[in-house]
Amino acid sequence: MSKSAPSPPSTGPSSGSTPLHFGDVVVDDSKSYGHEDRSEAHQIFRQSAGHKVKHIVLPQTINPDEETVPGIQHPGSTGVIYCSDRAQANGFNYDSSHEWSNLGQGAPEVGPIPDAPPRPVKVEYDYDALEYAPTTGVKKLREAVANLYNVTYRKGKASQYTYENVCIVPGGRAGLSRIAAVIGDVYCSYQIPDYTAYDQMLSAFKRLIPVPTALEPENHYNLDIGQVKKDIHTQGLAVILASNPRNPTGQVIAGQDLKELVEISRESSTTVVLDEFYSWYIYHDRENDIGKSISSAEYVEDVNSDSVVIVDGLTKNWRLPGWRICWVIGPKNLITALSQSGSFLDGGANHPLQLAAIPLLDPQHVQYERVALQKHFKMKRDHVLKRLKAIGLEVKIPPVATFYIWLSLENLPDPINNGLTFFEELLKEKTIVIPGIFFDINPAHRRNLFSSPCHHFVRLSFGPPLEDLDKGIDAITRVLHKAKKEGMRSFGHSYRKSIEGRASLAKHI
Numbered sequence: 121m122s123k124s125a126p127s128p129p130s131t132g133p134s135s136g137s138t139p140l141h142f143g144d145v146v147v148d149d150s151k152s153y154g155h156e157d158r159s160e161a162h163q164i165f166r167q168s169a170g171h172k173v174k175h176i177v178l179p180q181t182i183n184p185d186e187e188t189v190p191g192i193q194h195p196g197s198t199g200v201i202y203c204s205d206r207a208q209a210n211g212f213n214y215d216s217s218h219e220w221s222n223l224g225q226g227a228p229e230v231g232p233i234p235d236a237p238p239r240p241v242k243v244e245y246d247y248d249a250l251e252y253a254p255t256t257g258v259k260k261l262r263e264a265v266a267n268l269y270n271v272t273y274r275k276g277k278a279s280q281y282t283y284e285n286v287c288i289v290p291g292g293r294a295g296l297s298r299i300a301a302v303i304g305d306v307y308c309s310y311q312i313p314d315y316t317a318y319d320q321m322l323s324a325f326k327r328l329i330p331v332p333t334a335l336e337p338e339n340h341y342n343l344d345i346g347q348v349k350k351d352i353h354t355q356g357l358a359v360i361l362a363s364n365p366r367n368p369t370g371q372v373i374a375g376q377d378l379k380e381l382v383e384i385s386r387e388s389s390t391t392v393v394l395d396e397f398y399s400w401y402i403y404h405d406r407e408n409d410i411g412k413s414i415s416s417a418e419y420v421e422d423v424n425s426d427s428v429v430i431v432d433g434l435t436k437n438w439r440l441p442g443w444r445i446c447w448v449i450g451p452k453n454l455i456t457a458l459s460q461s462g463s464f465l466d467g468g469a470n471h472p473l474q475l476a477a478i479p480l481l482d483p484q485h486v487q488y489e490r491v492a493l494q495k496h497f498k499m500k501r502d503h504v505l506k507r508l509k510a511i512g513l514e515v516k517i518p519p520v521a522t523f524y525i526w527l528s529l530e531n532l533p534d535p536i537n538n539g540l541t542f543f544e545e546l547l548k549e550k551t552i553v554i555p556g557i558f559f560d561i562n563p564a565h566r567r568n569l570f571s572s573p574c575h576h577f578v579r580l581s582f583g584p585p586l587e588d589l590d591k592g593i594d595a596i597t598r599v600l601h602k603a604k605k606e607g608m609r610s611f612g613h614s615y616r617k618s619i620e621g622r623a624s625l626a627k628h629i
């Protein structure tokens with residue numbers, strides 16, 4: 121097990137094309153884009169349901185104008201749905217999706233990759249599997265999960281996970297919702313930027329009080345463990361939630377820092393919930409480390425008294441997002457609570473696929489998958505970073521984990537230096553990225569999105585196959601060339617309006 125976080129990659133010399141410089145670009149001074157009122161991309165965002173400016177800044181306030189169905193408060197569209205809706209307005213649909221590059225994709229490619237075991241495409245099962253499965257999951261799968269964590273992270277430790285420490289859940293978000301549903305009237309901390317769903321999910325469960333804190337680029341978006349310890353005392357935090365490795369920044373808490381975070385749970389009576397969906401997507405520098413993953417399970421002392429909760433599953437690491445087979449690991453008492461919340465929230469994971477998942481948890485099988493995955497995704501990461509650098513978009517804080525690049529646009533000319541406008545311009549080129557504001561604290565509630573720390577960012581995913589990534593970077597290159605050649609006149613306007621009522625294609629993004 122690697123004890124330290126992998127170092128960022130060198131993007132090396134560029135692939136030969138000339139970087140674009142924008143010092144001589146003609147900017148239309150008649151428009152200053154410093155406020156969203158003057159930006160067409162932002163006006164479109166505000167027109168979509170749930171996104172009107174709120175005059176009270178509390179995240180859960182109701183805007184009476186939007187309460188068109190009695191008693192229903194629109195939660196505002198999530199980043200995924202908003203981006204999918206805007207892509208559809210620009211012609212993205214099931215038939216045309218192959219013409220598009222989806223760098224917004226929050227899932228890995230699901231087909232074969234070099235040197236990986238064959239993809240599981242056939243499932244056989246008996247009549248028994250047509251019954252409901254228990255809300256905590258099939259016992260044999262729970263045992264297989266416990267065994268995988270013991271073999272991978274807990275060799276030689278006295279305290280070992282058993283099936284009673286594992287709850288199978290129908291997807292990561294279902295697991296997180298089951299956890300959120302059993303958190304009491306306490307302060308629950310999470311960080312910005314992090315996985316977009318946390319904000320809405322935590323706000324949906326009204327007992328807990330979500331407390332967001334900002335991660336700083338100066339600190340490489342790392343969690344400052346010393347600050348967390350202080351916050352526990354000064355703010356009375358009872359629960360800390362973080363994705364690790366982190367979506368969207370691609371950074372990871374590892375080694376001593378991860379050990380200390382786990383110790384916090386022991387020493388401060390604080391529950392640490394770690395969403396470890398990208399635990400295999402670690403890009404090692406040393407050949408010998410290839411195949412090693414990172415989990416807080418390595419630093420837990422007693423599996424039933426350390427209050428560390430791990431969420432993971434087949435979605436990203438096994439590259440099976442459509443299976444909806446995931447798990448939560450933690451102290452026994454938590455698992456029995458999750459059985460209860462599962463019984464009213466989701467009713468449990470798909471029975472046949474739980475059975476089919478058991479052999480996929482075999483440690484030897486997992487090792488083959490991990491090695492193949494790390495090599496393939498490292499190659500894709502390095503390729504994308506190199507191409508971005510070649511067109512003048514060098515990534516200052518490159519990802520050491522996950523399959524996301526948190527790309528700053530700050531050095532581009534106004535208005536393509538903000539994520540929402542850059543996103544709209546790329547839609548015209550049949551490419552999807554995710555504007556950074558969706559990783560901010562409930563962005564619709566900001567009065568001026570231009571003041572968001574995530575405003576100058578987009579998240580690019582290198583989850584899709586290499587050819588799709590190239591198609592997307594070609595599109596970015598075209599936008600930058602156009603900016604350089606024609607100046608800014610043709611940017612920031614002429615965006616297509618969204619088409620209301622169309623079936624959502626959210627699953628594509």
Ligand SMILES: Cc1ncc(COP(=O)(O)O)c(C=O)c1O
Pocket residue numbers: 226227290291292293294315363367395397433435441444446
């Ligand atoms: C950090 C993180 N956790 C959980 C999930 C969701 O997993 P699932 O699709 O299984 O609900 C995602 C998906 O993007 C994620 O990025």
